[in-house]
Amino acid sequence: MPMVPELVIAMLGCARIGAVHSVIFAGFSAQSLAERINDAGARVLITADGGYRGDKTIPIKAIADEAMASCEGVERAIVLRRTGESVPMKAGRDVWWHELKKKASLSHEAVEVDAEDPLFILYTSGSTGKPKGLVHTTAGYMVYTAHTFRNVFQYGDGDVYFCSADIGWVTGHSYLVYGPLLNGATNVMFEGVPTWLSHTRLRGKASMRSPFVTTSVRAAKPVFGSQWLRRWKRSLVPLRARTKCWS
Numbered sequence: 001m002p003m004v005p006e007l008v009i010a011m012l013g014c015a016r017i018g019a020v021h022s023v024i025f026a027g028f029s030a031q032s033l034a035e036r037i038n039d040a041g042a043r044v045l046i047t048a049d050g051g052y053r054g055d056k057t058i059p060i061k062a063i064a065d066e067a068m069a070s071c072e073g074v075e076r077a078i079v080l081r082r083t084g085e086s087v088p089m090k091a092g093r094d095v096w097w098h099e100l101k102k103k104a105s106l107s108h109e110a111v112e113v114d115a116e117d118p119l120f121i122l123y124t125s126g127s128t129g130k131p132k133g134l135v136h137t138t139a140g141y142m143v144y145t146a147h148t149f150r151n152v153f154q155y156g157d158g159d160v161y162f163c164s165a166d167i168g169w170v171t172g173h174s175y176l177v178y179g180p181l182l183n184g185a186t187n188v189m190f191e192g193v194p195t196w197l198s199h200t201r202l203r204g205k206a207s208m209r210s211p212f213v214t215t216s217v218r219a220a221k222p223v224f225g226s227q228w229l230r231r232w233k234r235s236l237v238p239l240r241a242r243t244k245c246w247s
Contacts, residue, residue: 001026003166008189033064057085079097161188176189
């Protein structure tokens with residue numbers, strides 16, 4: 001899925017019903033997606049018609065369709081309407097997110113799980129070989145992310161928090177979704193790239209009390225120079241925004 005609120009909703013929905021989720025970066029190829037679906041034994045794929053990245057539209061559903069052609073275990077594909085582009089919907093398998101939403105109940109009791117029950121599987125990039133699925137359990141992971149977000153990131157009640165990481169990576173899982181929300185933080189996420197329409201776009205995010213930028217954002221400095229960085233209100237960019245990231 002693209003970086004939209006429905007991605008977070010889908011993750012938390014899985015956690016609430018005790019289903020293990022595995023988020024795949026939307027920029028991966030159909031083959032990479034298929035490898036991870038088959039390895040995890042996934043039965044439901046939640047995707048979107050497309051997504052925005054800079055001035056381009058990414059055909060996410062087309063990539064998903066190609067991947068599912070070699071994933072016999074997928075029984076259902078839930079498709080979010082994001083770009084509005086026409087996409088094929090396979091009868092008996094594909095359903096629209098907004099149509100399911102109309103039928104959904106407003107009340108649902110969370111499923112009780114054990115502390116060591118798996119919460120999610122996150123795969124390595126595969127750059128050094130076959131992607132490896134790392135299983136994160138429910139209680140240990142949540143306690144760790146809640147504690148590190150509050151204490152290492154020095155989050156304070158009332159802060160507006162921004163993390164530039166994609167949820168497809170562990171930084172996004174931990175410090176864009178679970179860590180902030182476990183602490184009741186006001187959280188900002190965005191779709192696309194921080195340097196489009198202009199590299200100064202990031203300045204609006206960095207004016208928040210608690211920005212957390214990844215190495216990909218820091219890598220923009222050699223391209224655009226350091227003048228735009230100097231325009232930030234440095235007093236609002238604490239030490240945690242300049243620490244090493246794992247994205």
